Amino acid sequence: MSARRASVSVREVSVRYPGAAGEAGPAVEGVSFAVEAGEFVAIVGPSGCGKSTLLKAIAGLVPLAAGEVTLSGGAETRVGFVFQSDALLPWRTASGNIEVALRLSGERATAAKGRARALLERVGLGEASEKFPGQLSGGMRKRVALARALAYDPAVFLMDESFTALDAQTRIQVGNFFLEILAQSGQTVLFVTHDIEEAVTLADRVLVMSRGPGRIVRTIEVGLARPRDYYASRFASGFKERQQAVWDALGYSHGGGAAGGSGGVRGCVMRGWA
Ligand SMILES: Nc1ncnc2c1ncn2[C@@H]1O[C@H](COP(=O)(O)OP(=O)(O)OP(=O)(O)O)[C@@H](O)[C@H]1O
Numbered sequence: 001m002s003a004r005r006a007s008v009s010v011r012e013v014s015v016r017y018p019g020a021a022g023e024a025g026p027a028v029e030g031v032s033f034a035v036e037a038g039e040f041v042a043i044v045g046p047s048g049c050g051k052s053t054l055l056k057a058i059a060g061l062v063p064l065a066a067g068e069v070t071l072s073g074g075a076e077t078r079v080g081f082v083f084q085s086d087a088l089l090p091w092r093t094a095s096g097n098i099e100v101a102l103r104l105s106g107e108r109a110t111a112a113k114g115r116a117r118a119l120l121e122r123v124g125l126g127e128a129s130e131k132f133p134g135q136l137s138g139g140m141r142k143r144v145a146l147a148r149a150l151a152y153d154p155a156v157f158l159m160d161e162s163f164t165a166l167d168a169q170t171r172i173q174v175g176n177f178f179l180e181i182l183a184q185s186g187q188t189v190l191f192v193t194h195d196i197e198e199a200v201t202l203a204d205r206v207l208v209m210s211r212g213p214g215r216i217v218r219t220i221e222v223g224l225a226r227p228r229d230y231y232a233s234r235f236a237s238g239f240k241e242r243q244q245a246v247w248d249a250l251g252y253s254h255g256g257g258a259a260g261g262s263g264g265v266r267g268c269v270m271r272g273w274a
């Protein structure tokens with residue numbers, strides 16, 4: 001079992017992709033925030049604003065141009081990344097992809113097979129366990145990737161649009177399974193999503209990023225009671241107000257249309273959120 005609890009601290013982080021003749025501007029600039037151990041933080045913002053880049057920077061997959069990322073468990077902290085693209089091993093079956101993560105966690109081959117199967121059942125893929133990624137739909141591959149991250153048993157989940165490709169019912173099923181695991185084990189989550197309802201349903205806090213170079217322009221405290229339900233929590237009292245606060249931070253006023261003047265992500269909402 002990995003260390004279950006770890007906080008994440010991001011200080012003044014900038015990321016710059018190498019561009020031809022160095023003309024590329026920063027993808028992420030001067031981003032600072034902290035995620036407490038066991039906290040669930042969602043990140044929303046327009047397409048291309050640097051959300052995936054920020055997660056990759058935290059995972060150490062892209063170099064920082066400036067700033068610092070600290071995990072309270074140090075370099076040993078297990079970080080599970082569910083990429084926007086599913087990043088499965090194409091030469092292994094659904095079950096095989098999960099077994100790899102379980103073997104890395106020290107599980108023996110036979111036990112790993114059984115547990116991989118059980119995880120796939122929980123994400124609704126019991127029948128697909130022997131299929132290869134190329135034989136699965138996008139939503140099915142996303143679920144295998146989620147099951148693999150769960151199998152890896154990380155202290156911190158970095159999740160990039162993890163539920164986006166799923167149909168509404170599967171999303172509720174998988175979302176609630178994930179919430180159940182978090183309630184049991186208290187992992188820390190940083191969750192990127194385009195879906196504002198989903199962000200408010202799941203998170204303790206929502207960070208709103210501006211169009212690139214990505215900066216955090218607003219933090220909305222959700223503060224709704226736990227346990228949450230991926231479906232029913234949307235009808236909890238106070239939900240609409242939180243949702244509206246996120247829309248407002250994105251530059252939308254209550255009357256509809258991009259407000260632009262509210263300090264949000266001015267004038268980019270329509271392009272970014274098509
Ligand atoms: N490997 C790369 N090389 C060069 N530029 C990149 C690379 N990856 C991303 N970028 C650029 O960095 C910026 C941020 O990209 P990123 O993928 O982080 O956005 P995002 O917020 O995750 O968008 P989306 O919501 O569409 O997934 C964009 O301008 C993108 O073109």
Ligand SMILES: [Mg+2]
Binds near residue numbers: 051052053084160
């Ligand atoms: Mg992205």
